[in-house]
Amino acid sequence: MISQQQNDLITRIGPVDPAGKLMRAYWQPAALIDELDGPRPVKAVKLLGEHFVLFRDEAGRYGLMDRDCPHRGADLAFGRLENGGLRCAFHGWLFDANGNCLETPAEPIGSNLCRNVKQRAFPVVERSGILWAYLGAGEPPAFPELDCFVAPDAYTFAFKGLIECNWLQALEVGIDPAHASFLHRFFEDEDTAQSYGKQFRGASADSDLPMTRILREYDRPIINVERTEYGLRLIALRQIDEERTHVRVTNQLFPHGFVIPMSTEMTITQWHVPVDDTHCYWYAVFTSYARPVDKQTMREQRLQLYELPHYTSRRNKANDYGFDPHEQATETYTGMGVDINVHDQWAVESMGPIQDRTREHLGQSDKAIIQYRRLLRQEIEKAVAGDKPLLVLDQAHARSIQGPATMDGIGPTRGWETYWMEVDVKRRRGAPWAAPVPAEIAAKVPHLSAAE
Known part of the structure; x- marks a missing residue:
């Protein structure tokens, strides 16, 4: 249980809010590249509580600017793409991707007004099917060498979805290993051969046990949480019998992401990006280690x-x-269909626009959430003090963060500590692209390191 002041500190992300200052130290997903496909690549974007216009000019340059024209405040999201920039439809003022005013056509010939006008603009880069914007001060940080950024385009797929609640409660469901045994419980198992593209529907590595059965029958996981250079590592153990234990390794990627296994061949790297204090988008990059992603x-x-x-x-x-009481009695735990995104959306939206954490009672299974909130408060303090928070990297240190390692499999009850690393390393070494083995993991499985 925390105070209202503490809850406000870790949830509110406006320009003057402490957590907002932290968020502006990182690249933020602003849109999918697909959203600028078509004859008019201009899109209104709300991000971290502010209104912007995102566009691609005729030369292919991306721009992100304040949405209100600096002339008299008209909406630039309805502007025209022409002459090397975005032109306001009200009086024809023209701005390039860097926010420079190129023309003020209604002014007298020879006017110097344009030289004194600059629209606030922000850097935009393309990574793995997502357009990322940097809203902070100074030079943007480098991107860590996460698998989703290293893998070739054919081996990644990006998507997103809107959630109508604060970003933090949406993130916290992803670092809660215990909830899957209930919220995502299915009373019958499907054919795992038909599980492509679906979470929790395939079989765990080194077994023919479907994840749905494991989650249903073993609902009291032992949860280990470790601090890492990128955030937190979560290891959930579900003991099958004296010889076998189900091991699931996931990661919290600071500040608002996580990396989880989707199947034996694919991972999900997902960010919960604040639109404002009461809405967020999840952006996910699905990364394959086995074959090109069937994007269609x-x-x-x-x-x-x-x-x-x-x-x-x-x-x-x-x-x-879509709640169906008959389905809840006979097919799924929630009665809300088979898409786990719906389950998660209901859980976090039902908490309210911003969860009132002054009323909650956390238990042992919430240890990752407790540690994450402690980490979040610590890094907010750094950002407010002007110090560099976690995972704000320069180019020289971008390679220091690789992976991170994830897995989902049935391993030995005695020896699971190295088993999960071996599974991850073998998957990377067998990938058709150069999937890096994180140095920390390679050092702990020296019998595999020699093969690299």
Whole structure:
């Protein structure tokens, strides 16, 4: 249980809020590249509580600027792409991707007004199907060499979805290993051969046990949490019998991401990006270590739930998330269908726009959430003091963060500590692209290190 002041500190992300200052120290997903496809690559974007316009000019340069024209405040999201920039439809003022005013056509010939006008603009880069923006001061940080950024385009797929609640409660469901045994419980197991693109529907590594059965029958995991250079590592252990234990390794990627196994061949790197204090988008990059991603199938699967152009869920508060009491009694624990995104959305949106943490009672299974909040407060203090927070890297240190390692498999009850590392290393070494083995992991499995 925390105070209201503490809850406000770790949830509110406006420009003057302490957590907002922290968030502005990092690159933030602003849109999927797909969202600028089409004849008019201009999009209104709300990010960290501020309104922007994102566009791609005729030369292919990306720009992100304040949405209100500095002339008289008209909406630049309705502007025209022409003459090397974005032109306001009100009086024709033209701005390039860096916010420079190029023309003020209604002014007299020879006017110097344009030289004194500059729209606030921000750097934008493309990484793994996502357009990232840096809203902070000074030079942007380097991107860590995460698998999702290192893998070739053919081996990644990006998507997103809107959640109508504060970013923190959306993130915290992803670092809660215990909830999957209940929220995502299925009373019958599907054919694991049909699990492509679906979370918790395949079989765990080194077994033919479907994840749905493991989660259903072993609902009291032992949870270990470790501090890392990038955030936290979570290891959830579900003992099958004296010889076998299910091991699931996931990671919290500071400040608002996580990296989790989706299947034996694919991981999900996901960020919970604040739109404002009461809405967020999840952005995910699915990374394959075995074969090129079937992007068409992955996209079609997700468009069954999410509607364009805003990537809103068809199952939501307005229709009770599709709740069916008969299904709840006979098929799924929630009665809300088989898409776990709906389950997660219901859980976090049902807490309210900003969860009132002054009323909660945490237990042993919440240890990752407790440690993350402690870490978040610590890094907010650094940002406010002007110090460099966790995972704000310069180019010289970008390679210091690789991976991180994840896995989901059935290993030995005695010896699981190295088993999960071996599984991760073998998957990386067998990948058709150069998936780096994190130095920390390679050092702990020296019998595999020699093969590198």
